[in-house]
Amino acid sequence: MLDRYLTENPDVQYVVIDSLSRFRQIPDARTPAFTADYEAVNMVHECAKLHPGICIDIVHHTRKAKGDDPLDDISGTYGLTAAVDTCVVLRHHNEGASMFITGRLWARSDDTFLLKRDSGRWEMIGTALPISDEQRQALDIIKAAVGGIGGKALGEKLGITQQSAWQRIDVLMEKALVVKRLGRAYLKGNEPNL
Numbered sequence: 445m446l447d448r449y450l451t452e453n454p455d456v457q458y459v460v461i462d463s464l465s466r467f468r469q470i471p472d473a474r475t476p477a478f479t480a481d482y483e484a485v486n487m488v489h490e491c492a493k494l495h496p497g498i499c500i501d502i503v504h505h506t507r508k509a510k511g512d513d514p515l516d517d518i519s520g521t522y523g524l525t526a527a528v529d530t531c532v533v534l535r536h537h538n539e540g541a542s543m544f545i546t547g548r549l550w551a552r553s554d555d556t557f558l559l560k561r562d563s564g565r566w567e568m569i570g571t572a573l574p575i576s577d578e579q580r581q582a583l584d585i586i587k588a589a590v591g592g593i594g595g596k597a598l599g600e601k602l603g604i605t606q607q608s609a610w611q612r613i614d615v616l617m618e619k620a621l622v623v624k625r626l627g628r629a630y631l632k633g634n635e636p637n638l
Contacts, residue, residue, distance in 0.1 A: 450495045461488065462503040481523030489527050510535065514544035537618040556620055575619060582612040583621060592628030
């Protein structure tokens with residue numbers, strides 16, 4: 445139906461599918477999840493290739509739990525990301541959101557952008573993800589902690605509650621500065637291999 449619509453309306457350049465779960469067929473239980481996800485998105489990808497110049501944007505959901513890699517946030521299997529040219533993942537945090545972009549056609553080294561919502565609109569602030577003095581203080585403690593640090597210990601060092609310490613860690617994770625492994629926070633790149 446989408447192919448027919450685009451053929452009949454050659455001036456259309458941008459299509460939004462909101463959302464994939466409402467657009468795709470219900471997967472057969474006998475089909476492996478990766479294959480079902482890949483086929484659902486690949487059909488749209490193939491349709492786009494038949495209409496040069498078209499951009500088809502598929503909106504999909506993220507998981508509640510956030511992973512170290514923004515692509516892990518996408519609900520479903522890697523079949524979804526394998527079939528598309530570009531992926532954009534929005535991660536909300538206290539200061540707004542960060543937008544992670546990657547894909548076959550993405551040749552930039554900048555892959556994370558800070559967004560701020562103002563007056564019902566999103567504004568891109570830039571690629572540098574600034575951190576506050578409080579976040580810098582938490583980051584310095586995490587950096588100095590040999591073997592990582594838990595929320596309780598970080599909270600004690602900062603003079604804040606354990607919950608507040610974990611919230612700071614989560615913000616630093618959003619900014620791709622910190623990772624969590626087995627209940628401990630590590631400076632990104634210094635985490636243990638599991």
